[in-house]
Amino acid sequence: MTGLDAERLVSLSANGRRGSGYLLTPELILTAGHCVGPKGSEVTARAYARHEGSYDLSEERHTFRVAVRGDEEPDYALLESTADDPFRTARDGPSGEVRLGRLIGEGAVAAQALGFPKSGVQQAGTRQLVTPEDVRGRVLPLTGARREVRRLNLQIRTGSSPLARGASLWSGMSGAALFSGDHLIGVITEDRATIEGRLIALPVSAVFGDDGPAEANACLLAARGGTAPEERVTLAPVWAGGEILKPAYSPLPPRDQWSEADLLESRHGVVPFRGRTQQLRALVDWCEHEDDGGGGQRIRLLTGGSTVGKTRLARELCRTMAGRGWVAGVVDPLHVDFSGVCALPEGRLLVVDDADAHAGQLHVLLAEATERGSRHPLRVLAVAHRGGPWWDAVRRRYEALVDAEDPAPLAPLPEADREDVYRAAYAAFRGWYDESDSNADATVRAGAGAEGATSTDAAAPAATGVPGLDEPDFGSYLLILIQALVDARTLLHKTHSATAGPPTRSRANALLDYALDVERQRWQASAERQRLPHDPVLLERIVAVSGLAWPTARRTGSGRPRRRAGCGSCRTWPTNRSGSRVPSPAGSTRNFPEKATCARSSR
Structure with a gap:
């Protein structure tokens, strides 16, 4: 599953505190630290689940324990279930992994959060019903942009709660997951009373990845089935205009919608990458090799016969470079505005698949890259069955960016x-x-x-x-x-x-x-x-x-x-x-x- 999944939303209560949370795995919840008690304490969770064609807050209550909790700063907590898959989220087959992202660039990005604020409490007879709020707006990267502050500012465009005496009507929204597109980028921690319609979130880059505590990284990796505690969770870069790049691998669609032939598709990565180690190593070296001849920009052609694994090799290269902190992915053939990605202060790898059929798009990309220039490396990998007039034109126009000689076509699998x-x-x-x-x-x-x-x-x-x-x-x-x-x-x-x-x-x-x-x-x-x-x-x-x-x-x-x-x-x-x-x-x-x-x- 990609993007914000309503059926991963949970309502939390602990010693009179109330908040929202999000299931990172069937047994692990991410929330704000001030919504729960100290490490080791118990928390009651209820799932927001589909019921008879609509969503409803389940009456079933399950117990979680606080496994990891930040101090007052950073304000986060990870809750572990006392039972296996208490909400039965994997009953329809393997659940997709929640993608985590780190915000880069200076452009505002669309964002969404789903939680249970006080303003959503409604009276139904003698009962009080807690209803969710679907909050949408934009995250403003330059607002409060200090590394020491580590805050994301969400400016809401779907309405804001009026001022009220006592607790904020946004109370209860804390702990809600903040998504931008397919990636979870933060967790809501507070509202800014001095600015109407402003919610504050802790970026997940302060919890996981290189800047996050080792304990939090180990907890999530263990919940995902990992065994190496020294590893760090990978955070994908998120930026304004990021939809032009598709990730190396995408989860399978919901169980009732996928076909068995989907299991064969390289874009889902169901089968672990095997073979082609020498070719993959050569491409990684090409990405990381410093060469000022092209101003930090290079393009290479990858050719080979049908179904020999060209696209899979290119996707694995994207995965490898993304794991090393690069912006890497497959270019969406329907997009032609590359100004955003060319301006990013990051290492970038862009794969153009079926490049012979998208030669015009490739020329637009290279023209933008050479005009803008950058001291940060930019690598473009053109994947095609063969070269030809289209590639000859690329070589003539962008001679400084291409290899002196094109690599040999990818041979059939040894x-x-x-x-x-x-x-x-x-x-x-x-x-x-x-x-x-x-x-x-x-x-x-x-x-x-x-x-x-x-x-x-x-x-x-x-x-x-x-x-x-x-x-x-x-x-x-x-x-x-x-x-x-x-x-x-x-x-x-x-x-x-x-x-x-x-x-x-x-x-x-x-x-x-x-x-x-x-x-x-x-x-x-x-x-x-x-x-x-x-x-x-x-x-x-x-x-x-x-x-x-x-x-x-x-x-x-x-x-x-x-x-x-x-x-x-x-x-x-x-x-x-x-x-x-x-x-x-x-x-x-x-x-x-x-x-x-x-x-x-x-x-």
Whole structure:
């Protein structure tokens, strides 16, 4: 889950004190220190949960203990549950990790907090009901900008409580999590009575990360399953205009909306990164190497055949550099304003995926970077199948920024790494199924192949161990992942091959057909839930067409029809201008059918 999740909001009470809190994990709450007692004391928590189509504050009360508490400054506390997953937040499968962010730059950023202030208390007969307040506004980085102060100032635009005698009507809002986009950036600690509509928050960078106490870092890492107490929690940079960069990896969508093909997508990082250590090390060295020839700015081309792992390598590079304090991510192809990121006083790594199809965007980025200049390093990694006229134009125009010679194309995965990739993928898929199987959708539980045909050809009994991966086709990351997915499903669902002897078609084609069958089954189930006509052939054509641009849309520079923006990640069947439903593959994976087709045609 990304962004502020209402079902992680909790109401806290302790010895007459009342406040708000946010579940960082199913058993760990972040709140303001003044809302609770000393370390070791007990706190009662109630969850704000969905009930019969709406949200309500649960009558169930659960006990938490104060595990870590700041002094009066910084004002924060971490509460540990006395029971495993008391609010059953993981009942629908693994819950997404809450992303923590640190504010950088000078531009104001949009922000949101959800809590239970005194102004939200309503009388219903003889009962007092505590209702939440959805506070939205902007964080002003330059207001109170002193390192010693460590405060975030949230200027509210959704209304402010009137002045009242006694306690502030914002009382109870303390402890609420402050989000900017997908990242938790602070915890509300007080309101500023002298400035109307102003709430004060403690930045999470004062609690976690390099500037946070070791005890707080260790507590969160342990709650996430970490075992190295000396490590520090990673905080992603947040700045005005940060939506132009997508993070290295994004959590899977909610359990009832994702498809099994999502498990294969590099952007979700379900499978741990394996192999390509030499190439990753070379790219890290390129990022960190100081070279004044380009004024701290460099661009490099990363090429290779379809499904050999170019994008995954680039994403892992982003993850690695983000862990070293850089601003790193994949450029959103719909954005062309790079003034904000080029002005940041930070090391920056920008990955332009499918750069051959976004050559115009790449030129805009490089033009902004060279015009603005910066003493802080800026690295641009262009990922494409191959170079060509578009790259020749980049080399001519930005000669000072490119390597003297382009690196060699990324070769197919070496045989020595294939077994390691397979084992990591198999363990990841089995672990995911084991954790979420009790509530898995009936469609996901079923075998992928129609009448078992694809499963018969593609699946291998788990008893045979690691299947033979020495065939040339398994130089493809995608095929290895599909083979691991097939084997994990085979063991889980106890489906065995019904035939003996060699398959009727190539093993690679059987694996690709298997994965497409899994995806096909998902969109058919989605259509049935929407009561659309159940015509498999028609639905397959609709899904294929919906992945392309509308007839009036412009074409890309490569002459190919563009995919409709956002279509590949649609989770519902949208409506067209006339109001009738237009099917789109709910739960389908962006670009997955295209990747499977490319993998088949490139062999």
